[in-house]
Amino acid sequence: xxxxxxxxxxxxxxxxxxxxxxxxxxxxxxxxxxxxxxxxxxxxxxxxxxxxxxxxxxxxxxxxxxxxxxxxxxxxxxxxxxxxxxxxxxxxxxxxxxxxxxxxxxxxxxxxxxxxxxxxxxxxxxxxxxxxxxxxxxxxxxxxxxxxxxxxxxxxxxxxxxxxxxxxxxxxxxxxxxxxxxxxxxxxxxxxxxxxxxxxxxxxxxxxxxxxxxxxxxxxxxxxxxxxxxxxxxxxxxxxxxxxxxxxxxxxxxxxxxxxxxxxxxxxxxxxxxxxxxxxxxxxxxxxxxxxxxxxxxxxxxxxxxxxxxxxxxxxxxxxxxxxxxxxxxxxxxxxxxxxxxxxxxxxxxxxxxxxxxxxxxxxxxxxxxxxxx
Amino acid sequence: xxxxxxxxxxxxxxxxxxxxxxxxxxxxxxxxxxxxxxxxxxxxxxxxxxxxxxxxxxxxxxxxxxxxxxxxxxxxxxxxxxxxxxxxxxxxxxxxxxxxxxxxxxxxxxxxxxxxxxxxxxxxxxxxxxxxxxxxxxxxxxxxxxxxxxxxxxxxxxxxxxxxxxxxxxxx
Numbered sequence: 085x086x087x088x089x090x091x092x093x094x095x096x097x098x099x100x101x102x103x104x105x106x107x108x109x110x111x112x113x114x115x116x117x118x119x120x121x122x123x124x125x126x127x128x129x130x131x132x133x134x135x136x137x138x139x140x141x142x143x144x145x146x147x148x149x150x151x152x153x154x155x156x157x158x159x160x161x162x163x164x165x166x167x168x169x170x171x172x173x174x175x176x177x178x179x180x181x182x183x184x185x186x187x188x189x190x191x192x193x194x195x196x197x198x199x200x201x202x203x204x205x206x207x208x209x210x211x212x213x214x215x216x217x218x219x220x221x222x223x224x225x226x227x228x229x230x231x232x233x234x235x236x237x238x239x240x241x242x243x244x245x246x247x248x249x250x251x252x253x254x255x256x257x258x259x260x261x262x263x264x265x266x267x268x269x270x271x272x273x274x275x276x277x278x279x280x281x282x283x284x285x286x287x288x289x290x291x292x293x294x295x296x297x298x299x300x301x302x303x304x305x306x307x308x309x310x311x312x313x314x315x316x317x318x319x320x321x322x323x324x325x326x327x328x329x330x331x332x333x334x335x336x337x338x339x340x341x342x343x344x345x346x347x348x349x350x351x352x353x354x355x356x357x358x359x360x361x362x363x364x365x366x367x368x369x370x371x372x373x374x375x376x377x378x379x380x381x382x383x384x385x386x387x388x389x390x391x392x393x394x395x396x397x398x399x400x401x402x403x404x405x406x407x408x409x410x411x412x413x414x415x416x417x418x419x420x421x422x423x424x425x426x427x428x429x430x431x432x433x434x435x436x437x438x439x440x441x442x443x444x445x446x447x448x449x450x451x452x453x454x455x456x457x458x
Numbered sequence: 459x460x461x462x463x464x465x466x467x468x469x470x471x472x473x474x475x476x477x478x479x480x481x482x483x484x485x486x487x488x489x490x491x492x493x494x495x496x497x498x499x500x501x502x503x504x505x506x507x508x509x510x511x512x513x514x515x516x517x518x519x520x521x522x523x524x525x526x527x528x529x530x531x532x533x534x535x536x537x538x539x540x541x542x543x544x545x546x547x548x549x550x551x552x553x554x555x556x557x558x559x560x561x562x563x564x565x566x567x568x569x570x571x572x573x574x575x576x577x578x579x580x581x582x583x584x585x586x587x588x589x590x591x592x593x594x595x596x597x598x599x600x601x602x603x604x605x606x607x608x609x610x611x612x613x614x615x616x617x618x619x620x621x622x623x624x625x626x627x628x629x630x
Contacts, residue, residue: 122499389488
């Protein structure tokens with residue numbers, strides 16, 4: 085490939101923009117996390133740095149850089165440094181396959197608003213998310229601290245457990261699309277045929293798994309302060325700790341974008357035809373990019389909303405929910421979806437599937453569950 | 459043997475469907491937090507905004523003057539006696555002819571000092587004073603000190619200024 089071709093430069097510029105947006109959103113997520121927490125607790129939140137505390141992320145970054153960068157004496161130094169780097173790297177790599185928009189033509193060059201349109205897009209996401217565990221595991225192991233190691237082991241086993249249910253939830257989507265490419269999945273959902281309407285159960289499973297994958301409350305056991313001090317980042321300080329925390333917020337945004345791509349039509353938005361006719365293709369596509377980012381930010385808000393509502397699960401509850409609850413449920417979802425596609429009525433099948441599930445559970449309740457007195 | 463027949467066997471039973479799915483309870487909880495998200499914060503931004511602490515808050519001391527601008531204090535020492543923290547000390551002096559405008563009675567406090575590190579703001583000096591001379595203001599707190607020289611408040615800081623007279627809310 086010619087390194088100086090227009091397409092290459094356009095892609096490079098686009099990836100740079102996506103990185104900038106991702107990092108900017110991740111930085112401001114820390115601010116909005118605190119603000120949302122404050123509002124939900126009837127407080128005001130950070131309001132000292134700049135108007136409404138808008139410069140708080142800058143102040144935090146300065147603080148992080150100024151702190152002593154401590155490496156424990158008996159740690160494995162190289163792995164200790166590699167851990168946060170790997171976390172950050174994997175967090176950023178996922179955005180490559182998220183389709184941010186349709187094709188645009190600028191200056192005679194036509195290109196996709198997507199890093200790379202590989203035909204295994206969704207597998208790429210899964211692969212990178214699985215690699216993300218290594219960042220935590222390596223960091224926790226290299227710290228030479230029992231709390232860190234326990235946190236890292238928890239993170240690893242939790243992520244592996246929930247990846248299964250997540251993968252099964254995605255299989256139902258793939259049955260619709262017949263392709264692993266994220267672009268094809270989004271194009272299959274254009275004009276309001278969003279997967280959420282066909283896959284309500286699958287979406288709930290995916291959402292719960294996304295919480296577990298991002299190590300967010302109620303599944304933030306790897307960094308459970310009450311039991312494990314800080315979990316895998318107990319020994320970390322300065323910007324290495326900052327990288328871990330930052331990677332978590334990037335993961336939140338990216339998983340929001342992936343959820344929007346898979347279930348909420350990606351860059352589709354109501355009235356896309358009207359905007360295309362009125363203002364031209366390019367404007368419509370960029371509005372679509374805004375729509376995708378908006379959807380992703382909505383999910384970020386849901387992540388924070390849940391965090392400030394729910395307490396943590398116990399570890400056996402977490403594992404029980406993953407293995408005994410979500411995996412059978414997602415298998416059921418796959419069967420129902422396959423049946424719906426077979427008879428040619430996926431929408432009805434999705435609704436009937438949920439109703440049947442609830443009815444079945446209710447009957448099971450009536451027959452086998454002992455009633456409470458009082 | 460049972461002591462009474464009021465014992466009730468409570469069986470917890472298994473969780474019902476709605477409880478086992480957690481989701482209804484989670485949605486309920488999220489509705490609660492969302493309600494608080496839109497409700498007014500209760501925070502008072504302290505140095506800029508101050509909460510009204512009531513007309514009987516015991517803040518910084520003030521030595522009152524009467525309507526003519528004469529000091530009410532006669533240096534009787536009852537406040538110093540009443541003070542449980544022994545924060546008050548004073549030196550009495552006799553009023554000279556021609557000072558009737560300055561001091562209300564024949565005797566007055568030449569030096570009146572309150573040690574703010576000792577003071578516990580109990581208000582017993584206020585109660586002990588027979589001349590209604592010393593009060594603890596409800597609207598002003600003693601500021602933070604930076605050095606020990608600032609700790610003892612003399613008459614320069616305690617005596618009421620005639621251009622900004624102190625009025626408690628209940629007196630109006």
